[in-house]
Amino acid sequence: MCTVCGCGDRKWVVEHAHDYDHDHGGQHHHPHGLGHDRHHHHHGGTHVDERGDVGLLDCGASPAGRRIAGVSRDRIIQVERDILGKNERLAGDNRARFRADGVLAFNLVSSPGAGKTSLLVRAVVELKDSFPIGVIEGDQQTSNDAERIRATGVPAIQVNTGKGCHLDAAMVGAAYDRLPRLNSGVLFIENVGNLVCPAGFDLGEACKIVVFSTAEGEDKPLKYPDMFAASSLMLINKIDLLPVLGFDLARTVEFARRVNPRIEVLTVSARTGEGLAAFYAWIRKQSKKMRPVDMATAE
Numbered sequence: 255m256c257t258v259c260g261c262g263d264r265k266w267v268v269e270h271a272h273d274y275d276h277d278h279g280g281q282h283h284h285p286h287g288l289g290h291d292r293h294h295h296h297h298g299g300t301h302v303d304e305r306g307d308v309g310l311l312d313c314g315a316s317p318a319g320r321r322i323a324g325v326s327r328d329r330i331i332q333v334e335r336d337i338l339g340k341n342e343r344l345a346g347d348n349r350a351r352f353r354a355d356g357v358l359a360f361n362l363v364s365s366p367g368a369g370k371t372s373l374l375v376r377a378v379v380e381l382k383d384s385f386p387i388g389v390i391e392g393d394q395q396t397s398n399d400a401e402r403i404r405a406t407g408v409p410a411i412q413v414n415t416g417k418g419c420h421l422d423a424a425m426v427g428a429a430y431d432r433l434p435r436l437n438s439g440v441l442f443i444e445n446v447g448n449l450v451c452p453a454g455f456d457l458g459e460a461c462k463i464v465v466f467s468t469a470e471g472e473d474k475p476l477k478y479p480d481m482f483a484a485s486s487l488m489l490i491n492k493i494d495l496l497p498v499l500g501f502d503l504a505r506t507v508e509f510a511r512r513v514n515p516r517i518e519v520l521t522v523s524a525r526t527g528e529g530l531a532a533f534y535a536w537i538r539k540q541s542k543k544m545r546p547v548d549m550a551t552a553e
Contacts, residue, residue, distance in 0.1 A: 267413070267414045267416070268411060268412075268413050268414075268425065268428050268429050268432065317331070338454065338455075341422050341423050341424075341455055341456065342423075342456055344422075344423035344424050344427060344458075345423035345455075345456035345457055345458040346458070347423075347427060347458070348423055348426055348427050348430065348457060348458025349458040349459075351427075351430065351458075352441065352458060352460075355435065355436060355437055355438075355439075356437055356438040356439075356544075357436045357437075357438075357439055357440070357441050358439075358440050358441070358460050358537075358540060358541050358544050359440075359441040359442075359443060359457070359458060359459040359460055360440070360441070360442055360443065360459060360460060360461060360462075360463050360537075361443045361445060361452070361457050361459035361461070361462045361463070362374065362442060362443065362444045362445060362462075362463050362465060363445045363449070363452045363453070363462055363463070363464050363465070363481060363485070364447055364449070364464060364465035364466065364467075365447055365448060365449050365466075365470065365474070366447035366448070367447075367467070367469070367470075368447070368465045368466060368467040368470065368491055369465065369467055369491040369492055369524050370444055370447070370465045370491075371391075371399045371402060371403075371444065372524040372525070373465060373489070373491055373522065373524040374389065374403065374442055374444055375402050375403060375406060375524075376524050376527065376530065377442075377530065377533070377534070378403060378406050378408040378442070379406045379408075380530065380534065381440070381534060381537070382406070382407065382408055385438060385439050385440055385541075386434075386435075386436045386437065386438070386439030386440070387408050387436070387439055387440050387441075387442070388408070388409050388410070388411075388430075388433040388434070388436045388439065388440075388441050388442075389403045389408060389409070389410040389411070389441070389442045389443075389444065390410070390411050390413060390421075390426060390429045390430065390433070390441065390442070390443045390444070391403065391410055391411070391412045391413065391444050392413050392415060392420070392421040392425070392443070392444060392445050392446045393412070393413075393414060393415070393446060393447075394414065394415050394416060394417065394418070394419075394446065395414055395416075396412075396414070397412040397414075399412070399444065400412035409433055409434055411429040411430075411432045411433055413425045413426075413428075413429050415446055418446070419446055419448055419450075419451045420445060420446050420448070420451035420452040420454075420455055421443065421445050421446060421452070421455070421457060422455050422457070423455070423456065423457050423458055426443060426457045426458065427458075440537065440541070443457055443459060445457075449464075449474065449477075449478035449481045450478060450480070450481070452481070453478075453480040453481040453483075453484045454480070454484075460540060460544065461485070461486035461487070461540070462481075462484050462485040462486060463485060463486065463487045463488075463489060464481055464482060464485040464487070464488050464489070465489045465491055466488055466489065466490050466491065466506075467490070467491045467492040468490065468491070468492045468493060468495050468496055468499050468501040468503075469492055469495065469499060469501075471501075472501065472502050472505045472506040472509060473509060474506075474509075475488075475506065475509040475510040475512070475513050476509050476512070476513065479513040482510050482513045482514050482517060483513050483514045485514070485517060486516075486517065486518065487517065487518045487519075487520065487536065488507075488510050488517050488518070488519045488520075489520055489521075489522050489533065490503065490506065490519065490520070490521045490522070491522055491523065491524055492523060492524075492525070493521040493522060493523045493528055493529060494523040494525055494526045494528060503521070507519050518536070520532050520533055520536065
């Protein structure tokens with residue numbers, strides 16, 4: 255997560271709108287590590303853990319979850335609390351608005367290239383006659399994804415984050431203002447493509463859906479556990495490539511449930527449509543939990 259990387263005073267842009275002040279943005283990297291037996295050392299006030307493997311330097315082992323040169327562990331934790339606290343308040347506002355409008359919001363997260371936009375394009379085409387749908391697209395630059403959604407006849411707002419690596423609640427709130435009313439509808443939020451930062455930011459969504467493809471290798475849930483722990487559903491996309499890639503589906507599911515025993519798993523193909531009926535049934539199931547009368551009549 256990038257809340258303590260020193261980036262600040264950047265600007266982000268909601269398409270066709272003015273710039274907004276934002277307290278995030280900037281280039282950085284995100285060291286992470288899983289808990290194991292370690293040796294502990296202090297270098298210049300920072301905390302560095304080394305496992306028994308001398309080839310491993312674990313910069314994510316301290317209680318702050320990261321190491322930043324020149325910044326103490328306590329300072330890292332305080333900055334992160336301040337930023338996330340503000341975001342959580344705004345996410346609560348978004349959630350209240352969604353609830354008042356009867357809108358079910360899903361936050362779609364993935365690494366780049368998982369096929370998230372292709373999946374979304376197909377889904378909105380096949381669901382738009384069932385209930386109102388709106389889309390918020392997050393990317394660092396371009397409106398390419400929003401244009402693909404709009405071509406289906408579904409409204410979409412692009413949020414360009416500049417150097418920022420995730421959407422936050424303020425961005426989503428501003429984008430939601432620009433969408434037509436989605437009374438008793440579904441809002442898809444396609445987050446910026448990465449499996450690290452979006453895990454830590456509540457946007458006011460009902461749940462996160464992590465999209466993962468068979469081309470990415472089986473061990474992503476272990477490499478990026480925060481994202482899979484934060485998600486309610488894992489969609490394994492490009493299942494049509496399974497015979498070609500030799501992807502170990504059972505092993506991937508086992509890794510994901512090692513991180514999050516409650517995560518639900520569906521296999522889909524945005525290209526062929528395989529498995530999407532089950533995904534739509536899952537959406538309707540979530541809708542019924544939220545407002546059983548309205549959405550049941552929309553089926």
